[in-house]
Amino acid sequence: MAGQSAPSLATRELALAQARTLARHGRYAEAEAILTDARRDAVPAVPLLDLLARVHAQQGRLDEADAAWAEAERLAPGGGEIAECRRRVARARARRTTRPAWPYAVALLAAALAAALVVVLLVPDRGEDDPSSPRAVPRPVRPSSSPDVLAEMDLGVPGAIVRRRPGELSVTFERGLFRDGVRFSRDGRAVLTALGERLRPYATRVSLTLIGHTDGRAVPPGRGYATNTELGTLRAAVVREFLHDGAGVPAGRVTVSSLGAAAALGGGGSPARNRTVDLRISAGGQA
Incomplete structure (x- = not known):
């Protein structure tokens, strides 16, 4: 970057x-x-x-x-x-x-x-x-070699909350991943590193959607992003790069998005809790 x-x-x-x-x-x-x-x-x-x-x-x-x-x-x-x-x-x-x-x-x-x-x-x-x-060059999307790839995955690491839903795994985090802006906190980097190690064997068999969160406060001037939606999108993009580098997840299998303050956790929540990204993991190219 x-x-x-x-x-x-x-x-x-x-x-x-x-x-x-x-x-x-x-x-x-x-x-x-x-x-x-x-x-x-x-x-x-x-x-x-x-x-x-x-x-x-x-x-x-x-x-x-x-x-x-x-x-x-x-x-x-x-x-x-x-x-x-x-x-x-x-x-x-x-x-x-x-x-x-x-x-x-x-x-x-x-x-x-x-x-x-x-x-x-x-x-x-x-x-x-x-x-x-x-690394910016994409890899081809291929069908999963196993229809039960999600059932095979164990993403349970300290600090991460994994929920199984029909057709996907949802991963949220107990604490915010970012210290402020788009800089990881120490705990955030650690939990993503551990999650990436669990994700690595399946990196080319799944697709991810990353949803960036922010709190409801207005973005101060001079930060390099004009709105909470831009900030949330950047946070999701930073996590995508982290998983691309650390876990080998092809960047082309990852979609980033954010609703900014509209998706603030807990109707606004604490600023620290909303400095985060949620993951939705699906099999093959279905994200």
């Missing part, structure tokens, strides 16, 4: 969440408009470029998809999945230009794109990753 201001990060996080939701419902033009605006207003980043490329590819705009992926590769060279996406696009374009019978070429193109992009819109909410780091 070095060299990137909090406002641009928060803007990008919110834009990615909105664009992903629209794209999943087939509203590609609206998703593209949001991503284009965010690309212009915020610091360029691999997650944003990757989602934009996937939206282009879903529309059959292969040249534009490849251009966006090429820019992402320049920011984070050596990323295997983006390189593979570009190879598949290149093969699809080659088939399109070499086959004389256009119906057959179109069929091949559609098949190639389906194979390459079947999980296109389940992947990209990766805004918190440093754009200069190869």
Whole structure:
């Protein structure tokens, strides 16, 4: 996150969440408009470029998809999945230009794109990753090898409260994870480290939704985030990066969100208790 201001990060996080939701419902033009605006207003980043490329590819705009992926590769060279996406696009374009019978070429193109992009819109909410780091490049989402992955998981660590619900695990914390702003407390870092160790064996088999909380007090000026919603989103993004680094959870399997003060615990609660993030864990790509 070095060299990137909090406002641009928060803007990008919110834009990615909105664009992903629209794209999943087939509203590609609206998703593209949001991503284009965010690309212009915020610091360029691999997650944003990757989602934009996937939206282009879903529309059959292969040249534009490849251009966006090429820019992402320049920011984070050596990323295997983006390189593979570009190879598949290149093969699809080659088939399109070499086959004389256009119906057959179109069929091949559609098949190639389906194979390459079947999980296109389940992947990209990766805004918190440093754009200069190869860690920002997403990994492919694959189905869980076991339908009972949630039943296998034991996330019971001191300081964490785990509840089993139909289709998901809910993890909350006895104390706030953050000392203030987006800086972890010592206990918060410790409990997340322990949780990450339990989560590591399942990191590529589950998806996470992280919900950032704040108290109901107005954000003081000069903090780098204008609203409680931005602060909550940043807290969720910081936890996502922590679990990505410490537990190997692919950033593309994690969605961040916040309702700011509207989701304050206990109708407002103590400031310390609301400096936290909740986790919702589901199997495969269902988060």
